[in-house]
Amino acid sequence: MQFRLTTDRQARSFSASSTLTAPSNEPFKTHLPVKHSEPTVHSFYHKSTSTFSYVVAGSPYDAESGVLDVVIIDSVLDYDAASGSVTTESADGLMSFCAAQNYRVTAVLETHAHADHLSAGFYISRSLHVGHLNRVANPPLIIGKGIEEVQRRFAPRYGLTQGDLQGSFDLLIDEKMNLRVGNSRINAIHLPGHTPDHMGYQIGENIFTGDVVFLPDVGSARADFPGGSADLLRASIHRLLDASPQTRLYVGHDYPPPSRADPKCFSTISETQHENVHLKNMDDFVQRRLIRDKELAAPRLLHPSLQVNIRGGRLPPPGPDGVSRMQIPLTAGSANLL
Template identity: 35%
Template sequence: MAISIKSFFHPQSATFTYLVSCQTTKSAMLIDVPADFDATSGTLSFQTADEIIAHINDNQLILEWVLESHAHADHITAASYIKQQLAPRNPCKLATGSKITQVQQYFSRLYNIDMPCDGSPFEQLFNDNDNFMLGEYNVTVIATPGHTPDSVCYLVAGNLFVGDTFFMPDSGTARCDFPGGSAKQLYHSLQQILALPDQTILWMCHDYQPNGRELANKTTVWQQRNSNIHLQNTEQDYIQTRQTRDATLNAPALLHPAIQMNIRAGQLPQAQQNNQRYLTLPLTVLF
């Protein structure tokens, strides 16, 4: 029996979520699930997550893992909401890369958040080449720093869920200008992925549909190696191209709310004395 891969697309953030399951045991893992957030009103909702929960229940899957490829800056994760809503039938663990502690340390200071920077509330922190079982299938974690320090990819049965490393070949690769990011590191992470067998399927976390082309979410190692627009020259060329492009990019629209939530796996901020929850907006004053 093969694994099953079901993708869900979140138009607000151009994000793909993947529900991967073992058809024999019904064991499942969910990768990069977004919540819905309206920045103008400050309203957080979970319609997208609820649709995924309904699919899990309708197909009688047992969700064992809610995985993040990294602490995203463009959407708020619904990881903790999913875990709460599916308990107790689905005793799933929240998991991400072990360098989330470094990301927590930086951003908890920026946003003045009093929190332990030990990886919690994530219950499993993965290092490079860690493995776990999904039913009958082995899943290997590949550390891929560069976009962020905590970035990881998940490899199962010839399928790699690449997070924010690769985009489709006509879009290139992810930005590297976030704290702890490095174009040099990302180049070497990309080469690690390109060393996998040619037929390995790469599942994208984002697609921004350049030139209005149809939405696309998967490619292969061979296709990336031969046609990715950022990887046809030398390492130094890549670093120069990446740094030059990053210098022109605006901050993601949901950067501040997303990071504050995502370093806590989507757990809500503690309510204040007026029973209202708040997120922080750092103010930069220019004269």
């Protein structure tokens, strides 16, 4: 398959006077802080991949400019597998939203190398420049240090060299790193099990959990990817549940069951602990998770996502004709097919 990335708005200015593009990945909602010192969270639902992205606004405002610092978590490129089209409409919508709110993006965070959607992290971090409203030169693209293990596992499968991986991320973090958004501290929490690189980000009484747990009526993440572990996932969930009962867990995806019409993006620790369908008996969680994972099909966008996301959201290197092509490893059931 061959495709080209549509980047007609890549050099656009995000000044307050610009013509703004409405976010295409609606519905989005604003979740106001319970306490004055807490951040404001804007959630965006990317319907085609059931993915939540977040714009998290710290506190307080910059007294001189009136600008509020924000981070963007788990952004998405728009990818149509049938046509090979990759566009930036949803990512442009996030940036336009930030411009309309007088927000300054200070960092672009990834919870992990996603296997079900293409990240827009690299595109967003390189599309915001000094001189625009943002006033931060290419806010850093950040992911957990475990991404190096994920890259080692998957780069050879997609014909990617060490050189192809250089510059994919600006900062690899562990729990010792001190990050901030405005005056709010961001605590990085290593949450392996779904993937080795998985990080959660706690900002006040909000934890952005990626794919560790989902809404109570959906359950928990799978643990059967290379480098995954149901035992480690169980330990990571226990670690999350140690937070205060009112802490909100903002999830990476929602797959609403028939009993619930609309997607939701968070549940509290208390609700998760007492109502999550996969956590009601943690004693046999690992065994039930292993059985469940054997029944699951591979994610629809597994191969496109991984080869793009281990490079921070960059497309595969172009061939001699300037066209990027996805590599799809095949499993042949007979030597006669090779």
